[in-house]
Amino acid sequence: MMLQKFYNSVRSKKQNRNNTITELNADGFSTTFQKNSFFEMLKLKTNRYKRDAKGFIFEGITLASALIIVAILIVMLVVIFNGGKSMFTWEFLTTFPKEGMTKGGIFPAIYGTALLVIIMSIAAVPFGTITAIYLTEYARENSFIARSIRFAVRTLAVIPSIIYGLFGLGFFIKYVGTGMDSVFLGGHLKWGQPNILWASLTMALLTLPVVIVSVEEALKTIPRELREASLALGATKWQTIRKVVFPGSISGILTGAILAVSRGAGEVAPILFTGAAYYLATLPGSLSDQFMVLGYHIYIMTTQSANVDQTLPIQFGTTMVLLLLTFSLNIVAIILRYRIRKRRIA
């Protein structure tokens, strides 16, 4: 009923608009309008009423699609926050799981996640930044090398995360790790097994493209005039990068780091078999220890736990914590990025 009314009102508005067009008929506008090859090409009827009804429907469809996506997102957030909010207490965040993970908190998972993203950032941020500096400052825009690196970066961004997991297993654990064991420890098994270091490095590879793209975007916002000014004063290229380009790109590096952390905190597939543990009674003390992590915790609690219904609140609580973490990081990154983009226009 309401829709009908709305539809009618829109239709009458559209008709009004048509009237203004028909008024133009006097000066020959209409003839060109109808004979135009553009419309013949499109095989459109000149019946304007029909066209506008169609327009209303088509525009409505696109709007509906956008709204459906937004609605799904909102429903998802509401359901998860609704289910998790009762668990969201200080105790939940700071205690260990108890009684076969059916009670207690998720502190080791939070700790493990934090450790994971810190080690990951230490590895990914400098490498990503340097690659971005190469792409914007050293490489010629259309040179073969720059194009191959860009292609490589984009490929890295689309490789499924599980492949990184396989790579972490095949390269870090079985090649580097076991190699280190046999060289330094005489074959004693220490590094040749899943641990937090290998998991973090695997994750660093996964998040490298995120950092590169963000930093590159920030570097491009630094005006060419500033680089020229520095060079014209007799600064070398490296001095220019260090003193003019780099300070101007710090917000971009920060954005990249935050986005990378947000991605790394949420990904599970790469660490499934490179270091994440089901349950540990102690926090990881060294780089060769396994660790618990939020995403993996959600996964095992929902699929491998003995009594899924009993632990449902914990699952919702953990999911909510993870979502809050990634969302807040994303929002910070979006704000930073918005500021960088504004600077480019200014």
Place this chain on the structure above:
Amino acid sequence: MNKIKQIISKLTGLFRKQKAMPGDKIDITHKRFRWSDFIAEKIIKGVAFLSITIIILIFFFVFRESFPIFNFGSKDKPKTEQLTATKNQNNTANQNPQQEQYGVETTAPEKQEQYGAETSEPAKQEQYGVETTEASQQEQYGVETGKDSLMMGENKTPNEATESGSTNASNKQAIKTLITKTWQPVSDNPRYGLLPLLLGTFKITIISLLFAAPLAILAALYTSVFANKRLKEIIKPTIEMLAGIPSVVIGFFALMVMASFLQNLFGYATRLNSFVGGIAMGLAAIPIIYTITEDALTAVPKTYYEASLALGASKWQTAFFVILPAATPGIFAAVLLGIGRVFGETMIALMATGNAAMMGLNPFESVRTLAATIGAEMAEVVFGDTHYNVLFLIGSMLFIFTFIINAIAEFWVKGKLMKKIQGK
């Protein structure tokens, strides 16, 4: 003495920082060598190749682990048998320290046989069982080279060790079962039929695309053409926020909420099936398809839009008949990358598809995807065994597939888009 002093002062002069005082004449006729610039440039250039190196390494190491499955005929393989046994022991029978020692100290064939029999895992037993025809020969070999390989164990890289010879026979078997309809890696008679996994993956991909692609493309059309600026600034970041949701969270939502909801709605029998999984993965693919489509749509020159409007076409006609066709290659790339995302998605597949390797075409049946198979089974598999190699083979397939998809999206589609927009 004076000469030495001169040399010293020359040398120290080399390292002293050259200060250009005001009024100094600056020498421009000789290229000065600047260490910091030189080193910085070398480091930056070196690091820049990292991303390329990583890709090559991924290629190499993922393939390398899957390679033994094709290599069962190779002569030098049995050499590593001993090591593999030790290695396997480390992983599967860690609880038993005596056994661990055994592998290092003795080479007696009977004991090795015994070890095989002792392992708790049925899959392993099976492997040793199948081997019987070749067993005596291999054991003989073990006696001869046992000591050598033990000494080599110190230096050998583990990977060589795991390019397992012990699984030669089962590899032979496995490769025959690759193109069958059963995926039963852990059984008395392991079968590694990839067909149900492939079918499952394609089923999921199609379902999720049918769900995600129209929604995302139409939404992108709305924000880039119809929406006013304010609405656009709300909708666009919101949809992009979807990209920030970890897939494990989407998986959780699908498993705990969506599955029951959809089951109640449609009343099918299995709660977790390819339909639920497909929709959930669609949620993961939407932001990718949306963002790239949006970019492609906004890249269409404004003149197209204005020209069409000036000819009297309405907004929606312009949108559907001018802008959308002009951006087709970009949208195609978006869908391709969406496919890549769904194809390789692991966590959602693990959590929401039911994980049963079935051959049916019914969308309301459980399925198992390629990526989920790796995710679920890799943690329990014995390093270097056939099952392990097959999982890496699946990984290689996924890698090649996404690599090709990305290459197409990057080069072919981009070239086409440029052509179309520039009208060349």
Place this chain on the structure above:
Amino acid sequence: MKTIKIQTENMYLHYGSKMALNNISISIPENKVTALIGPSGCGKSTFLRSLNRMNDLIDSVKIEGNVFIDGINIYDKNIDVVNLRKKVGMVFQKSNPFAKSIFENVAYGPRINGINNKNELTEIVETSLQNAAIWDEVKDRLYDSALGLSGGQQQRLCIARTLAVNPEIILMDEPASALDPISTSKIEELIHELKDKYTIVIVTHNMQQAARVSDYTAFFYIGELIEFDKTKKIYTNPDKKQTEDYITGRFG
């Protein structure tokens, strides 16, 4: 007797396949102000940028011919471009101070030359700012951001920044094109004062400005040097018809 500071011989410059400078031969005298005039796109800015090899930064640029500064060919392969640019400073059309304090902007050049002594730096900064006639306006806020200055002040700060490196030649690419009349006249005065110590080459759109500040004037047209002579002569009695047309405002 005037000494020649900059001399070019049969210089050609291409952007990709497009010729931007065609057979330029010119001798620019020392401690004088030389103005380059001509309609936009005539290559005068390109010519200016090739005097301290700023065009090296653009990939597609190719240069043939010789450019001598103090008798040294600056396109010789042994030339140290970084030191060349210390010797040949440049002030850009759009004022481009770094996002640092006023002090740090001026101290940037000395610092990259290895001067880190605070007293020394302060001295250099003060003299440079005085020479650029901006000291009185900024002496109380040396440590405020340079971006807070007005357009004219920013441009004079950029000149001070160039002076701090102690160059011999200063290239100015339309330094006053974006400024109000008062700031413009201040810059012009400044140029007048600076020419005792420096050789100045200035590109300008504004013919009155060229007449006011310069001793010599070169007229460029579509990549060619049409005429080069004393400013007075160019403005009163040019040899070429094209120059006369341009100066009297018949085109351009």
